[in-house]
Amino acid sequence: MLAEIEEEFAEQHRTTAAHRFRSRGDIAVPSSLHHYYAFHTGRALPSDLDYAYVDLSRPNAAARLDRLLADRDRAAFCLNDTRSDEADITGQVALLHPFLVACFPLPVPYELPG
Numbered sequence: 001m002l003a004e005i006e007e008e009f010a011e012q013h014r015t016t017a018a019h020r021f022r023s024r025g026d027i028a029v030p031s032s033l034h035h036y037y038a039f040h041t042g043r044a045l046p047s048d049l050d051y052a053y054v055d056l057s058r059p060n061a062a063a064r065l066d067r068l069l070a071d072r073d074r075a076a077f078c079l080n081d082t083r084s085d086e087a088d089i090t091g092q093v094a095l096l097h098p099f100l101v102a103c104f105p106l107p108v109p110y111e112l113p114g
Helices: 002-008 010-018 029-040 061-071 086-103
Strands: 051-055 076-080
Touching: 002 010, 002 029, 051 061, 061 086
Parallel strands: 051 076
Antiparallel strands: none
């Protein structure tokens, strides 16, 4: 599927791949284009996966993370940052670290110590 997308949208794919960091004009191949392309070409089906999306740059991010921990009712969640800059990193680390430790208290075998 990914090879087909790369061939079908060759120019956009090349432009995106040439950027060292993400740019506004990039195509989002693994996070959305793949799914929509697969669906519209008859090779994927919609699902009702119960998930949450939390944008860390939004003022309600802390409340959303608290709700995720308290309810534990989602099969999956996505943590994203859409509008932050370097000045926001310290606050985001302070927000995320306790959440991730509480959500995933046991390390998995491939994690590095510390």
